[in-house]
Amino acid sequence: MLYNKNKIALVDCNSFYVSCERLFNPSIAKKPVVVLSSNDGCVISRSTEAKILGIKMGEPYFKVKKIVKENNVKTFSTNFALYGDMSRRVMETLKQFSPQMEIYSIDEAFLDLSSIKDEDLLEHSYKIRKTILKWTGIPTSIGIAKTKTLSKAANFIAKKEKSGVIDLINSKQIDKLLSRIEINNVWGVGRQLTKFYIKNGINTAYDLKKMHNGWIKKNTNVLGSRTAMELKGIPCVSLEPHQDKRESCSVSRSFGRKVTKLEELSEALTTHCLNAAEKIRLDKQTVKKITVFIRTSPFQNNRNYYANSKSIELPIRTNDSIILVKKTLNILESIYQKGHQYQKTGIVFSDLKDVDVYNTNLFSKINNEEKRTKLMKAIDYTNIKYGRHALSIAQAGVKKIWNVKKKHSSKIDTACFQFLPTVRTT
DNA sequence: TCTGGGGTCCTAGGACCC
């Protein structure tokens, strides 16, 4: 069912990962802070102070190391268990403000505010911000408009405003605000479209809004024209309050150092496969198609770049770790080539379905299926209770010398009392 | 020396059919 509400708020957490780290470390408030991606590779979250220093989103860490040192920027390795947990708390709080809400990413959600009177929208939004901050400690920004794309735009401006809220529904200055947004910052306009638009003199959100539909349709695709329509205030992307299960599930990691041997690749890939299998079991899903990929670093121009991937369809869908690992390693062997310095490997499970969906073929006779299901349940239970990979299988290895680097971890675990912040009352 | 990871959606083009 398509239903478009005409008052949509986008609530977005400010510098989310940095804000999470700050919760447990008040001494870094108002100081420059960055959070690094896996392997401490890139900057993926920056405090306002770090942005001012010129540290860009997605920049490789080694390129900003100098700025970091000179300005005493605090750095953190990712702690997704913490961010995921904080995200759940923020979303739980947000839910109270609208029955219809779409969680869009780990740090943002669209809210249907159609039931709020126009004149109360601002007040309502201030209340949302205040409550989230009070209950979770996370600062947010809110943009309200008639379409999702416009509420994204409003949010973009709101991030720069002290009030933290921009309401485009009551605004007579929409065009003025839109002309402050560079075209690459429009939701749905990525690198390729940006190139194309700038070549054609479209430099801001407002420029795109002014373009004729015919031209956009002819020169881009349905997504391009959808974005342009939404900027004009015509809803094309509806709010999706009911979130379906995932359609694919992937686990991949870069190595902490280069890897050449098949055995090491096998260990890493087995670990990824076990993680992915556990994820789909938790979601009560089975997989039909497995893709494995390996590659060397694309950034080292002097070496031969090698990247390869291969997919197979399973005869019977499953979520059994033992079967999946076996198949996965077979694929790996078929694409592995000696003599390369591998930088990354990963696995993708696709064509996922609910466990109760048709699970056998005409010729299958799985007599120990029940036993296996019980074994998987036991493994998952043990790993949840005693920590990740308390129980694993031998191919995953024990030493894991290929494992990722994590020099700056805050090691905060929200499920652990030791890390609860202390509050003193006088 | 050092460049993330996990998703979704769309489309062009091939295979196949009549």
Added chain:
DNA sequence: TCTGGGGTCCTAGGACCC
């Protein structure tokens, strides 16, 4: 010798998002 055209379905890869 001359060798259609239109429809559907599927998939790999690209573009985009955070």
